[in-house]
Amino acid sequence: MTADGTQTQEKQYAGDITVHDAWDLLKSNPKAVLVDVRTNAEWGYVGLPDLSPLNKKTHTISWVLFPDMSVNPHFIEQLKAAQENPESPVLFLCRSGVRSIAAAIAATNAGFTESYNILGGFEGDLDENRHRGTQTGWKAENLSWVQG
Structure with missing residues (x-):
């Protein structure tokens, strides 16, 4: 809400993309992260996407x-470092695609115009x-990943 009592509206993010579209964008756009x-805890026990085949790293x-x-x-500050x-495109990934929506919205509001939820x-x-990890998502679609 603004000082005059009117409702402010958050900007939406650039959109949702599939894990395969995310991989393709990371592969085709050298500036995409x-x-x-x-x-x-999740990174350590569940694993991480492995972008080494694309000569990139997961942030x-x-x-x-x-x-x-x-x-x-410190999320936005850390994002600016990444x-x-x-x-340039920023692709957000979480466990099932919920926290990454919140991150994409926050990034968009901070000026990251190409923020995507995977x-x-x-x-x-x-x-x-x-x-x-058996039906949908990065692991189930057999994209490259490593144990944390």
């Missing part, structure tokens, strides 16, 4: 901090056994 917004910047899950107050050009995230949706 991947930011994994999960927590250090790890938590949207929320483990263990209390509070929003990272992507110096606010007009649908399905790293692990994707729960399957019939309540397991992730």
Whole structure:
């Protein structure tokens, strides 16, 4: 809300893309970066996207901090270090594609005009056994990844 009482509106982000479209964009655009917004616990125990086949690295910047899950107050500052050009693509990835939406919106509001959410995230949706990583997401689509 502004000082005069009118409602302010957040800018939306550039859009949602599939994991394969994300890989293709990272491959075709040398300025595109991947930011994994999960927590250090998730990176260590679940794994990370491996961009070494593209001669790139995954930037790890938590949207929320483990263990209390509070929003990272340094997120935008850390993002600026990872992507110096606010007009170049930033692709956000989380576990299932929820936190990455919040990160993409925050990045857009900070001036990053090409902020994308990766649908399905790293692990994707729960399957019939309540397991992730088998139906949708980076791992299930057999994109390159490494154990953290």
